[in-house]
Amino acid sequence: xxxxxxxxxxxxxxxxxxxxxxxxxxxxxxxxxxxxxxxxxxxxxxxxxxxxxxxxxxxxxxxxxxxxxxxxxxxxxxxxxxxxxxxxxxxxxxxxxxxxxxxxxxxxxxxxxxxxxxxxxxxxxxxxxxxxxxxxxxxxxxxxxxxxxxxxxxxxxxxxxxxxxx
Numbered sequence: 443x444x445x446x447x448x449x450x451x452x453x454x455x456x457x458x459x460x461x462x463x464x465x466x467x468x469x470x471x472x473x474x475x476x477x478x479x480x481x482x483x484x485x486x487x488x489x490x491x492x493x494x495x496x497x498x499x500x501x502x503x504x505x506x507x508x509x510x511x512x513x514x515x516x517x518x519x520x521x522x523x524x525x526x527x528x529x530x531x532x533x534x535x536x537x538x539x540x541x542x543x544x545x546x547x548x549x550x551x552x553x554x555x556x557x558x559x560x561x562x563x564x565x566x567x568x569x570x571x572x573x574x575x576x577x578x579x580x581x582x583x584x585x586x587x588x589x590x591x592x593x594x595x596x597x598x599x600x601x602x603x604x605x606x607x608x
Contacts, residue, residue, distance in 0.1 A: 471546035474537040489523035497539035557586040562605040573601030
């Protein structure tokens with residue numbers, strides 16, 4: 443438990459009086475608890491919603507990404523977007539509470555892994571170099587999060603296939 447202050451006094455004087463002095467401790471501002479992000483695995487063009495429990499007396503909350511303040515809100519959730527590519531350990535997110543104009547300590551760290559898209563251009567040609575239309579290409583594998591990818595594409599009239607997101 444935190445101390446509420448310091449109590450000090452002196453002994454009884456000749457009038458049977460005790461002088462007692464109470465010095466209040468500095469107020470401790472509660473910091474947000476149960477901070478979470480959903481989803482925790484996103485791609486660079488996606489967003490995540492950060493949420494937390496309300497703090498008594500808080501007028502607003504500050505949201506930090508990698509120790510840099512990104513936003514302030516009176517609500518107990520915030521949608522973060524435009525996060526940077528970062529898989530290891532991910533973008534670090536913290537929240538602070540603002541009570542009476544004073545800011546609390548940061549919440550516990552929450553990490554959101556942010557993957558990038560790597561566009562893929564495929565040109566389908568025959569043995570003589572002529573474009574081939576309606577060729578079906580199946581991409582099987584895993585993305586950066588380890589999720590299974592199974593995507594099917596068909597070449598256009600120029601033999602081109604563009605894969606923008608995997």
